[in-house]
Amino acid sequence: xxxxxxxxxxxxxxxxxxxxxSCSPISGHRSVSWYQQTPGQGLQFLFEYFSETQxxxxxxxxxxxxxxxxxxxxxxxVSTLELGDSALYLCASSLVSGGAGLQETQYFGxxxxxxxx
Amino acid sequence: xxxxxQIPAALSVPEGENLVLNCSFTDSAIYNxxxxxxxxxxxxxxxxxxxxxxxxQTSGRLNASLDKSSGRSTLYIAASQxxxxxxxxxxxxxxxxxxxxxxxxxxxxxxxxx
Numbered sequence: 001x002x003x004x005x006x007x008x009x010x011x012x013x014x015x016x017x018x019x020x021x022s023c024s025p026i027s028g029h030r031s032v033s034w035y036q037q038t039p040g041q042g043l044q045f046l047f048e049y050f051s052e053t054q055x056x057x058x059x060x061x062x063x064x065x066x067x068x069x070x071x072x073x074x075x076x077x078v079s080t081l082e083l084g085d086s087a088l089y090l091c092a093s094s095l096v097s098g099g100a101g102l103q104e105t106q107y108f109g110x111x112x113x114x115x116x117x
Numbered sequence: 118x119x120x121x122x123q124i125p126a127a128l129s130v131p132e133g134e135n136l137v138l139n140c141s142f143t144d145s146a147i148y149n150x151x152x153x154x155x156x157x158x159x160x161x162x163x164x165x166x167x168x169x170x171x172x173x174q175t176s177g178r179l180n181a182s183l184d185k186s187s188g189r190s191t192l193y194i195a196a197s198q199x200x201x202x203x204x205x206x207x208x209x210x211x212x213x214x215x216x217x218x219x220x221x222x223x224x225x226x227x228x229x230x231x
Contacts, residue, residue, distance in 0.1 A: 004160075033218060043206070045218035056218055090160055092219075105151065106219065108161040 002027065004093050004109035012115045018079040021112045025072050025093030031055075032074040033106065034066060037088040046089075049074050078114075086116045119144040119211055123222035130197055131230050138192040138225045140207035145185050148210040151219065152181050152192050155204045164205075165192070197229045 034046040045058040049068035066076040092106040153161040165181040173182040180193040208219040
């Protein structure tokens with residue numbers, strides 16, 4: 001079974017631009033979570049989607065948004081990029097959300113490394 | 118606010134040694150704790166998941182323990198190999214409805230010398 005895939009793997013943008021990152025979960029998985037990893041802050045939760053609905057949201061500004069499609073694929077968008085948005089963005093999937101899903105392993109993709117100049 | 122701390126931040130050992138990585142968390146109301154491995158520039162690979170009702174989990178040379186009451190977990194690696202070199206992260210999932218995403222520690226960077 002194929003793992004979590006993320007595209008693109010690397011991205012260079014300039015301040016003020018916007019960017020869209022894509023995540024395809026493991027086949028059959030319906031929950032997708034996004035995390036930001038930086039050397040200074042470590043891994044921080046962005047948001048979680050399940051059945052096209054945002055279930056949970058971390059403490060990030062409104063410039064960070066996401067969505068999930070009916071096939072469970074998810075995208076996250078960052079508008080008006082700032083230098084501090086440079087990070088590794090990781091997507092994770094699990095079979096379900098809440099309830100039994102809280103007891104499940106999350107499977108992570110390889111990440112998208114974003115550099116903002 | 119849940120805080121997850123990992124000690125030590127970095128560790129260098131000769132091949133063959135047994136070693137212990139530590140993880141502590143401040144809020145004991147957790148669903149589970151998960152240990153991950155991250156190779157440089159890569160994503161996370163799940164190693165072990167311990168539910169709150171369990172005391173330990175084992176996979177090959179890895180053994181993870183959980184003491185929820187004291188807010189501690191350890192990852193024991195037996196007979197370390199150079200291929201074990203990576204950053205090891207622990208993460209907890211809280212029971213608090215509004216904070217159920219994984220909360221990560223800052224990791225322990227392990228170097229196993231051949």
